[in-house]
Amino acid sequence: xxxxxxxxxxxxxxxxxxxxxxxxxxxxxxxxxxxxxxxxxxxxxxxxxxxxxxxxxxxxxxxxxxxxxxxxxxxxxxxxxxxxxxxxxxxxxxxxxxxxxxxxxxxxxxxxxxxxxxxxxxxxxxxxxxxxxxxxxxxxxxxxxxxxxxxxxxxxxxxxxxxxxxxxxxxxxxxxxxxxxxxxxxxxxxxxxxxxxxxxxxxxxxxxxxxxxxxxxxxxxxxxxxxxxxxxxxxxxxxxxxxxxxxxxxxxxxxxxxxxxxxxxxxxxxxxxxxxxxxxxx
Amino acid sequence: xxxxxxxxxxxxxxxxxxxxxxxxxxxxxxxxxxxxxxxxxxxxxxxxxxxxxxxxxxxxxxxxxxxxxxxxxxxxxxxxxxxxxxxxxxxxxxxxxxxxxxxxxxxxxxxxxxxxxxxxxxxxxxxxxxxxxxxxxxxxxxxxxxxxxxxxxxxxxxxxxxxxxxxxxxxxxxxxxxxxxxxxxxxxxxxxxxxxxxxxxxxxxxxxxxxxxxxxxxxxxxxxxxxxxxxxxxxxxxxxxxxxxxxxxxxxxxxxxxxxxxxxxxxxxxxxxxxxxxxxxx
Numbered sequence: 141x142x143x144x145x146x147x148x149x150x151x152x153x154x155x156x157x158x159x160x161x162x163x164x165x166x167x168x169x170x171x172x173x174x175x176x177x178x179x180x181x182x183x184x185x186x187x188x189x190x191x192x193x194x195x196x197x198x199x200x201x202x203x204x205x206x207x208x209x210x211x212x213x214x215x216x217x218x219x220x221x222x223x224x225x226x227x228x229x230x231x232x233x234x235x236x237x238x239x240x241x242x243x244x245x246x247x248x249x250x251x252x253x254x255x256x257x258x259x260x261x262x263x264x265x266x267x268x269x270x271x272x273x274x275x276x277x278x279x280x281x282x283x284x285x286x287x288x289x290x291x292x293x294x295x296x297x298x299x300x301x302x303x304x305x306x307x308x309x310x311x312x313x314x315x316x317x318x319x320x321x322x323x324x325x326x327x328x329x330x331x332x333x334x335x336x337x338x339x340x341x342x343x344x345x346x347x348x349x350x351x352x353x354x355x356x357x358x359x360x361x362x363x364x365x366x367x368x369x370x371x372x373x374x375x376x377x378x379x380x381x382x383x384x385x386x387x388x389x390x391x392x393x394x395x396x397x398x399x400x401x402x403x404x405x406x407x408x409x410x411x412x413x414x415x416x417x418x419x420x421x422x
Numbered sequence: 423x424x425x426x427x428x429x430x431x432x433x434x435x436x437x438x439x440x441x442x443x444x445x446x447x448x449x450x451x452x453x454x455x456x457x458x459x460x461x462x463x464x465x466x467x468x469x470x471x472x473x474x475x476x477x478x479x480x481x482x483x484x485x486x487x488x489x490x491x492x493x494x495x496x497x498x499x500x501x502x503x504x505x506x507x508x509x510x511x512x513x514x515x516x517x518x519x520x521x522x523x524x525x526x527x528x529x530x531x532x533x534x535x536x537x538x539x540x541x542x543x544x545x546x547x548x549x550x551x552x553x554x555x556x557x558x559x560x561x562x563x564x565x566x567x568x569x570x571x572x573x574x575x576x577x578x579x580x581x582x583x584x585x586x587x588x589x590x591x592x593x594x595x596x597x598x599x600x601x602x603x604x605x606x607x608x609x610x611x612x613x614x615x616x617x618x619x620x621x622x623x624x625x626x627x628x629x630x631x632x633x634x635x636x637x638x639x640x641x642x643x644x645x646x647x648x649x650x651x652x653x654x655x656x657x658x659x660x661x662x663x664x665x666x667x668x669x670x671x672x673x674x675x676x677x678x679x680x681x682x683x684x685x686x687x688x689x690x691x692x693x694x695x696x697x698x699x700x701x702x703x704x
Contacts, residue, residue: 182474184547185510190469203485229467236519240545258571261543263522265466289540 142248146317146368147214148324148390154208157353161346161373166195166218169348175231178216179244180209181321186242190231215317217246229266234274239291241320245274249313250410273308280304294323298397301325302387306401313407324390326368328382330406333372335379339363344374364393424530428599428650429496430606430672436490439635443628443655448477448500451630457513460498461526462491463603468524472513497599499528511548516556521573523602527556531595532692555590562586576605580679583607584669588683595689606672608650610664612688615654617661621645626656646675
């Protein structure tokens with residue numbers, strides 16, 4: 141299994157504090173040591189940092205912890221391999237371009253025996269069930285909106301994505317984060333928590349590190365930020381567990397759409413593989 | 423205009439020394455200050471680092487200079503904006519997935535009034551002529567090889583890519599680097615230099631920094647590495663200027679294919695715009 145972190149905000153914000161706690165789960169407070177990645181949307185651009193080393197010890201993760209990168213949408217992942225060996229091709233978030241936007245995707249769960257349809261235009265680069273699911277999802281979008289030359293609005297995408305997510309969740313646990321830089325979409329099969337902060341932001345204490353921060357002075361009137369994480373990142377804040385089958389959409393830091401698919405079930409959690417590192421990368 | 427750097431090697435190799443010289447052109451020895459990027463292939467994966475700051479001063483570029491990342495294929499770019507404002511969506515190399523491989527592309531030149539055909543499946547995220555050309559190129563490949571489920575070999579791709587490059591070079595200067603991690607493809611309109619090093623590698627001295635390095639001890643019998651760069655990166659090595667219309671393919675550090683398109687001409691160099699930074703990235 142893996143862990144997910146996402147952020148949506150109505151102003152540019154750094155996630156250094158949250159990522160410091162989250163990345164500790166990649167080897168320090170938890171054993172998600174098989175790689176990590178984080179995508180920061182920057183206007184229309186999207187910068188993805190990833191590494192197949194443990195996030196707690198990776199020098200690049202340390203760079204990200206030390207250099208605040210301001211963004212309105214962030215998607216991050218620490219990996220515990222269940223399918224696909226340890227190599228950067230298998231690090232989330234994955235990315236594809238569709239209709240002039242970069243889409244990123246990160247997944248926690250295990251889709252047993254899931255294969256993307258042969259007709260998929262998107263094909264996986266690595267060997268994970270997660271990337272196969274992402275390819276199926278993007279190809280589904282391309283085909284559903286095939287005559288468009290502009291990307292649809294989130295309000296049009298949400299019900300389509302919720303249906304695709306429910307279908308994928310029939311193959312195994314499908315906790316996921318997806319974004320095009322405008323909206324942050326999330327689906328919960330088993331484990332995903334949501335927190336919304338409004339000005340004034342509180343004094344927050346990390347679950348995974350002995351570290352606290354008064355977020356108040358960093359924010360201004362009208363600021364709204366939502367965080368999504370597999371497990372709550374901070375103590376003493378009202379994180380809310382999403383329900384099995386719940387699909388949510390966050391725009392500008394706010395929950396704007398949600399739907400619960402009643403047929404979705406939680407699968408028993410699969411034991412991680414004893415991950416093998418890619419032979420030589422050679 | 424911009425500057426390009428590419429590397430192909432038959433063994434995993436770090437390009438820290440070359441990048442140290444190359445990135446000095448992003449603000450120190452040259453005024454290519456409008457962003458930079460570098461792609462390292464890592465097995466099937468591809469890690470892209472980019473930033474809209476000047477490479478000579480960017481903390482992320484400093485990270486790349488300080489942390490050797492071993493790879494067999496590298497594509498790098500420092501940007502002097504001619505079209506598209508200064509933002510990360512406009513930083514090269516651009517990337518797209520095709521048939522399960524990540525393709526990256528970097529361009530130096532100026533394609534006046536070039537628009538990708540409306541039928542293109544790939545669409546630009548940013549506002550540069552370069553990304554439009556890349557989208558046209560990838561869409562051309564998708565359509566030329568449309569029934570494939572496996573990526574064609576370089577030997578099959580080379581003549582098709584050479585033809586596409588010659589066509590794009592009819593719109594303006596098209597010095598470019600392109601790779602799928604297997605082969606490094608390059609086209610020269612005006613300015614691109616090639617150097618091949620064979621074991622034992624020499625003692626090399628950078629053009630752009632007062633720095634030299636004895637590369638010999640870092641290499642072993644049988645090692646071959648080729649570098650491509652807009653301007654030679656080192657003194658006292660036999661860099662060879664490619665000719666206008668020349669298309670080359672490097673695999674495992676060696677030149678394996680070349681063709682000169684006689685109809686290609688060099689266009690007068692366009693003055694860079696006074697680059698504007700994206701209003702707020704907000």
